[in-house]
Amino acid sequence: MFKKYMSTSMVILFLLVSFSMAFASEGPGGNDRKGKYTYRKVYKACAKTGGVESATPKISPADKTMGQWQEIFENKNFDEFGCMDNWSVLPDKDILDIYSYFYNHASDSPSPATCK
Amino acid sequence: MKINKMKILILAMVAGLIMATGCTASQTAKTAETAKVDTSWMFHDIVDAAFVKANIAVPMPENVILIDARPYKGKYVSGYIPGAVSIPFSQFDKNINLLPTDKNALLIYYCQGVKCKLSHKSAKKAEKLGYTNVKVYAKGYPEWISLKGNYGAFEAEHVAKLIADNNTVIVDARPLKTKFVKGHIPTAVSIPFSQFDTLKGKLPRDINTPIVFYCGGLKCRLSHKSAVKAIEMGYTNVKVFDKGYPEWKKMYGASKEAMQVTAGTVEGSIDIKRFKDILEKDPESILLIDVRDKDEFAKGSFKTAVNIPVEDLEPKIKDLSDKKPVVFVCSTGARSGEAFYMVKDVRESLKDVYYVEAEIDFKSDGTFVIKEPK
Known part of the structure; x- marks a missing residue:
């Protein structure tokens, strides 16, 4: 009885791990190419209104791990990015794209962002 | 006396009439003689538009050739009877190879109307070459184009x-x-x-x-x-x-056919196989823009690519040509993808825009390796 219970639990655990790994590897599911453009566009607009000095964003996806970006974007905690006025008007789709850009090119991702 | 005067008057009138009619008759004869002389330059077998129409078709029958004997540049180029080939009389000897090998084929020559001698001269030459079925459509292109229903x-x-x-x-x-x-x-x-x-x-x-x-x-x-x-x-x-x-x-x-770009599976991306094909066969058919930095570009890129680093692209988007599809490239797809979305945002009207979603390893000798995304 115990053996049967254990084997069933192992199968369930295996399936859960497999599913979570599969979903984790897919990332947020947005358009990371578009996200990169939108992210830079936010800073260009912000620089024009004097929100930041440089139109080139200071934060790069490779500055943090996937897990860290996940926490920031899922909690919508964009304080360290600055330019809050610009972030607050972004549609959810654009935020998802930017999230995908940061997540897919995080320091521990298969393709971390370079300075470009 | 009076009768004699009357007789003289009548005789004079009759003589005058005879002279007048005689003169007219002789003039008519002369005109006819002149006309006969004038038509001697014409070919002996003249046909009309109905004959031409009855013998041409699309595609042209194998044993029929309709020949425009007028100058190519001045006349043929800007209007000819559909299906006609251009063999200007002045070029007849140089273009004998364009005539059918079958000497019994129907050859119909035409030129610029009844006063034009080019078709007649050509027909005579063709007959001398041994062609047995040569005709001239003497009223030629001016009549053809004026007839109702013709074009x-x-x-x-x-x-x-x-x-x-x-x-x-x-x-x-x-x-x-x-x-x-x-x-x-x-x-x-x-x-x-x-x-x-x-x-x-x-x-x-x-x-x-x-x-x-x-x-x-x-x-x-x-x-x-x-x-x-x-x-x-x-x-x-x-x-x-x-x-x-x-x-x-x-x-x-090849116009658009060779330039035809096929979209890839990712939004905005070009199909990689198609891209390789274009690079190999017709790279000039696309406007290839390498959006990497100048130093990267200098180390190696596609031969036909122009370099506009993505940072410098935005103000130049308005000047991009819409005559060819625009394809952005970089080394990973990140910057070229950014360039693609920049164009979509800044100049939405430019529809034929793509980027290469692949890793490209550029070699200094001009060669490259494209790795498709898995």
Whole structure:
């Protein structure tokens, strides 16, 4: 009885791990190419209104791990990015794209962002 | 005495009449003689437009050749009887190879009307070469084009001129999906003959607007059938470019067909196989923009690529040509993807834009390796 219970639990655990790994590897599911453009566009607009000095964003996806970006974007905690006025008007789709850009090119991702 | 005077008067009148009629008769004889002399230059076998019409077809029958004996540049290029080949009389000896090998084939020569001798001279030469069935359509192109229901044909270079003049509607009569979208003459509108009745509203409102129909070359009837329908609708200036798109491609390049870019699976991306194909066969057919930094570009890039680093791209987007598809490249797809979305955002009207979603390893010797995304 115990053996049967254990084997069933192992199968369930295996399936859960497999599913979570599969979903984790897919990332947020947005358009990371578009996200990169939108992210830079936010800073260009912000620089024009004097929100930041440089139109080139200071934060790069490779500055943090996937897990860290996940926490920031899922909690919508964009304080360290600055330019809050610009972030607050972004549609959810654009935020998802930017999230995908940061997540897919995080320091521990298969393709971390370079300075470009 | 009075009677004698009357007799003299009557005799004088009769003599005058005889002299007058005699003189007229002799003049008539002289005119006829002159006319006879004037027609001696003509070929002995003259045919009319009905004969020409009865013997030509699309495609042209193998044993029939309709020959335009007028100068190529001044006359043939800007209007000829559909199906006619150009063998100007001045070039007769150089172009004997264009005549059929079968000496019994029907040769119909024409030129610029009854006073034009070129067709007659050509016909005589052809007969001397041994051709047994030679005719001259003496009233030639001026009569042909004036007859109701008839239309002329143009050469490609004249079509190019019409496009530049921008006052002629060019109509592609081929099927839309299988032919037109794969390549067509610039500015052409698509009215496939099979849909002529439903799409004829695309023709200009002014019935005097020049219209040129074309299709897939000398064996294709679609342009001719469309021309006939347009004439029936009342259009007064209808022509065909009977050598059609194959001739256009030969003269002015493959146009859209070679430039045809196939989208990849990712939004905005170009199909990688198609991209490789274009690079190999017709790289000039696309505007290839390398958006990497100048130092990266200097170390190696595609031969036909121009370098506009993505940071410098935005102000230049408005100047990008819309004549060719634009394809952005970089080393991973990140910057080229950014460039793609930048164009979509800044200049939405530029539709034919793509980027290469792949890793590209550029070598200094000009070679490269493209790794498709898994």
